[in-house]
Amino acid sequence: MNLLEGLTPEALAAPASGIVEVMNYGRGRPGMIPLWAGEGDRPTPAFIMDAAIASMRAGETFYTWQRGIPELREALSRYHQRLYGVPVPMERFFVTGSGMQSVQIAMRMIAGAGDEVLVPTPAWPNFAAAIGIAGAVAVPVPMTLEPSGWHLDVDRLAASVTPRTRVIVINSPANPTGWTASRDDLAAILAVARRHGLWIVADEIYGRFVYDGSPRAASFRDVADPDERILYIQTFSKNWAMTGWRIGWLEAPPALGDVIENLIQYSTSGVAAFMQRGAVAALDEGDAFIAEQVAAAERSGRIVAEGLSATGRVRFAPMAGAFYLFFQVDGETDTRRLALRLVDEANVGIAPGTAFGPGGEAYLRLCYGRREEDIAEATRRLVAALGAPGLRRSA
Amino acid sequence: MNLLEGLTPEALAAPASGIVEVMNYGRGRPGMIPLWAGEGDRPTPAFIMDAAIASMRAGETFYTWQRGIPELREALSRYHQRLYGVPVPMERFFVTGSGMQSVQIAMRMIAGAGDEVLVPTPAWPNFAAAIGIAGAVAVPVPMTLEPSGWHLDVDRLAASVTPRTRVIVINSPANPTGWTASRDDLAAILAVARRHGLWIVADEIYGRFVYDGSPRAASFRDVADPDERILYIQTFSKNWAMTGWRIGWLEAPPALGDVIENLIQYSTSGVAAFMQRGAVAALDEGDAFIAEQVAAAERSGRIVAEGLSATGRVRFAPMAGAFYLFFQVDGETDTRRLALRLVDEANVGIAPGTAFGPGGEAYLRLCYGRREEDIAEATRRLVAALGAPGLRRSA
Known part of the structure; x- marks a missing residue:
């Protein structure tokens, strides 16, 4: 057998x-x-561990909110307001068991059998894998190395759209290339998505790691409306040295809240409350x-x-x-x-x-x-x- | 929009x-x-928290093994040997971010579009939900309340098999009914599965909660061979009061190891090593x-x-x-x-x-x-x- x-x-x-x-x-x-x-x-860092440990010792070892504890969603709201200079309400945030789980939930929500998802490459291989597991097809859009750096040809991206295309994955700053989209790049990509009614999965997890003196890279939120078809992938792993914790978040229009809550319920049923307390400390005290x-x-x-x-x-x-x-x-x-x-x-x-x-x-x-x-x-x-x-x- | x-x-x-x-x-x-x-x-319990906290303090906050740390897989092997009286090699165990994630990975592996999965009901609703998210169809097989207790009619189960049936989900002891299959029940169900080449998803998470003086309920491992098409769903939640931790395991024939590792990689990419240290303490010191x-x-x-x-x-x-x-x-x-x-x-x-x-x-x-x-x-x-x-x- x-x-x-x-x-x-x-x-x-x-x-x-x-x-x-x-x-x-x-x-x-x-x-x-x-x-x-x-x-x-x-x-x-110890201050993050301390918060998690205090929570565990206080007995926060029971089932908790599927969307994340309210305190963490509020801390995410504060962090985003501080970093992006615009209010981002807590209703947009969904705590997940890693940036990877955010990708998985995003793909399960918007890409199914027969759908195509455009992925500029070279790319983090887990995008294509998650797309395949959802039953969809990852369509690579090769970038090129120019003297000025890696380059995504937006015309080439647009030319890759077919009637089956549903999603564009944009990872900026990018793993592995370091490509960091400008605001104009993002606006041009968004225009393609709008023209064809596509979703964007915006993996901005390296957004703090830029080397031009800015506190952050350009973000789709600089060019898009809050209720557009954009799902933001995020993680605590890189910014706060929490790779091993497996905690991240998905940011989405609140209209998707019930669907996302259900997909969390039926995949991991939430994230340990004591880990979330550590994450609150990371956001509030980690700059x-x-x-x-x-x-x-x-x-x-x-x-x-x-x-x-x-x-x-x-x-x-x-x-x-x-x-x-x-x-x-x-x-x-x-x-x-x-x-x-x-x-x-x-x-x-x-x-x-x-x-x-x-x-x-x-x-x-x-x-x-x-x-x-x-x-x-x-x-x-x-x-x-x-x-x-x-x-x-x-x- | x-x-x-x-x-x-x-x-x-x-x-x-x-x-x-x-x-x-x-x-x-x-x-x-x-x-x-x-x-x-x-x-x-404090002894479980202590082990997790010591690990965290020692800096075990990095990426770890996708299948789980070897020490936890070895502890699972010891625990099963003790409880079931037969050797169960560590290669059979895959640490997951909850029993729920074990169900999700199991369903993703064996049930896809157009497939039918038999679920005796009343049942934990998350089975049917996970089956639906995998693109398959949950087919209820209603149980009946007899004077002796809840009863699964195995002939009715067998009669529910169609050419599209791929899986039987058996949760014993059962949530919500308390139904606890006898060894003979399990043998009869296994015979149906064998006859039709079906998989069994065996949710035995309440296996320790029996009230006849036995240390455990009957298990499919009492009647099946190790390399049969059976996936065991397990969690640390109930036995060790760890519902909020989100940690469980999937037990499967080692031949599926690479596939399971990949599905873990592309869903949550593993479980925090410090949580796994707590789980080792639970298994070794929690009887x-x-x-x-x-x-x-x-x-x-x-x-x-x-x-x-x-x-x-x-x-x-x-x-x-x-x-x-x-x-x-x-x-x-x-x-x-x-x-x-x-x-x-x-x-x-x-x-x-x-x-x-x-x-x-x-x-x-x-x-x-x-x-x-x-x-x-x-x-x-x-x-x-x-x-x-x-x-x-x-x-």
């Missing part, structure tokens, strides 16, 4: 992560500097921590960018947003093998671009959201391992 | 919980005794706590059963498993209105049977998994409010 034969095609089609092979190859090696995942090296994290990422990003540039073999876009260096190495076409080799030769863990869809195959993704010393050491090792091709071979 | 028009039919069809109306009606009333939800009144909980539930159940029996108006099955009294009140046909009235007149919160599908409409569900004093007081109030019809009207 072959058990796999009994499974649905959607489940069978869910792909393994293309990063996992390299992680499994390198995990546990002494001295390994792991830059393959999208997380930093700082544990969650200084975010500022430190962004400044550290900027310093670390410049170290690795300058170091790899000096090899003369490496190409990448100027740093804009998020915290990844997405780079190409001259003469290296098989990035999966290169990533495995760098584990052996540099003891540095990097994700192969093959994990990120069309247009990413020739690249490697390195997360620089870590302390400077580690990034400097990783850079030295990578430079030694990559070097100039002749030098490397003679070493 | 009607935003709801843009949503998928599966999302729109996800029903609101039939319990929520009564909860919203009664929530926050002073002195209210809430017996509408499936949870007790004890917070999580005495479970014994206390079961003994308390038995005492409380007998109090309410005897109290309501004395009214002469109330009918229910003999206590078997789980911790619900699922009862009918003579002369009361509209249980939704009755539940609302009992909020007003008894200040006791009870779930209307209309929430539990075909065959449950005439019943009310009362959770007796709470301290004796509360249950005794709730019983007094319910008896006063229900009384004999004549008595009540003249009161």
Whole structure:
């Protein structure tokens, strides 16, 4: 009896992560500097843990609100008002068990069998996977690397719309490319969506990680009305060093509230109240921590960018947003093998671009959201391992 | 622009919980005794919190294994070996963000568009909802209340199988009826599944809550081979008073491991490592706590059963498993209105049977998994409010 034969095609089609092979190859090696995942090296700040622990000790261990505790939804409202300068009522916020769950719920709501979802690539692979599990089809819209940086051709995006298209996914600042849409870019994309009656799934989770001195990247909320067909994906993971907590939020027009509540009810039935208390502390008291994290990422990003540039073999876009260096190495076409080799030769863990869809195959993704010393050491090792091709071979 | 028009039919069809109306009606009333939800009144035991807090303080706040930390999967293996007397290897266990998420992943794996899933009813409404969200159809198989207790007619179950049937959901001990399948029942159901090549989703989360002196209810593992098409749904919620934590597990043949890992990856991407450390403590050190909980539930159940029996108006099955009294009140046909009235007149919160599908409409569900004093007081109030019809009207 072959058990796999009994499974649905959607489940069978869910792909393994293309990063996992390299992680499994390198995990546990002494001295390994792991830059393959999208997380930093700082544990969650103590003030966030303290709030969660106090809640747990106070016995907040019972079922709670499916949409999130009111205190967290109010804190989200305060945070957004502060960051965007416009009121964003608490009714727009739905607490989820991760940014990933927000994506899953969004896709379940707006993309079903036979629907097409446009995804600019290279992209975080979990978008396409979640789209496939919902029974829809992810249609890649390849971006291009120009001298000025990564570029999404909005005409190409518009030309990819078919009668089956229902959704455009826009991740800005982007994982893995660092592409950070301007306000004009977002307005142009929104115009395409409006023209065709499409939804936008706006993953703005790296919105604080920009390196032009602004407190945040441009957002669809700068150009759209609150009641448009836009679902915002968000997470506590990156801003507040809470990757392991699995807590995020979905922002949506309140008219969708009952549907979202039901989809939460029938997937995870809410998020631990004590974790939500930690999240309230993060929002209310975490601005200084975010500022430190962004400044550290900027310093670390410049170290690795300058170091790899000096090899003369490496190409990448100027740093804009998020915290990844997405780079190409001259003469290296098989990035999966290169990533495995760098584990052996540099003891540095990097994700192969093959994990990120069309247009990413020739690249490697390195997360620089870590302390400077580690990034400097990783850079030295990578430079030694990559070097100039002749030098490397003679070493 | 009607935003709801843009949503998928599966999302729109996800029903609101039939319990929520009564909860919203009664929530926050002073002195209210809430017996509408499936949870007790004890917070999580301190030894479980301690383990979670120590882990958090030690900085276990990073991404972790999608299948669960090895230490928890090993603890699950130990727990099952102890409880069932047979080795159950850790490769069979997948940690999830609730029993509900286990159901969701199970349904996504084995039930898709056009498939039928048999669900004996009255049943926990979340089964049918999760089936619908997966694009499949829940087909109720009504059970009957006999003098000996609730009864699932296996011939009727078999007669409900069509060429589109893919899955049978069996929840034993059952929410809301308390039905607890015998080993022979399970063998007969398994024979039906084998004959037609069906999957079984075995929700055995109330398996410890039985009142015949056994440490556990009969389980499909008593009659099935490990590599059969059975997916076991489990949660930490009930046994260890962890309803608010949102952590459970799915047990499946290891051949499904990669698919399950991918479905976890693309829904919530795992469970907080610090919560998993709490769960390890629960499994390894929680037997005495479970014994206390079961003994308390038995005492409380007998109090309410005897109290309501004395009214002469109330009918229910003999206590078997789980911790619900699922009862009918003579002369009361509209249980939704009755539940609302009992909020007003008894200040006791009870779930209307209309929430539990075909065959449950005439019943009310009362959770007796709470301290004796509360249950005794709730019983007094319910008896006063229900009384004999004549008595009540003249009161």
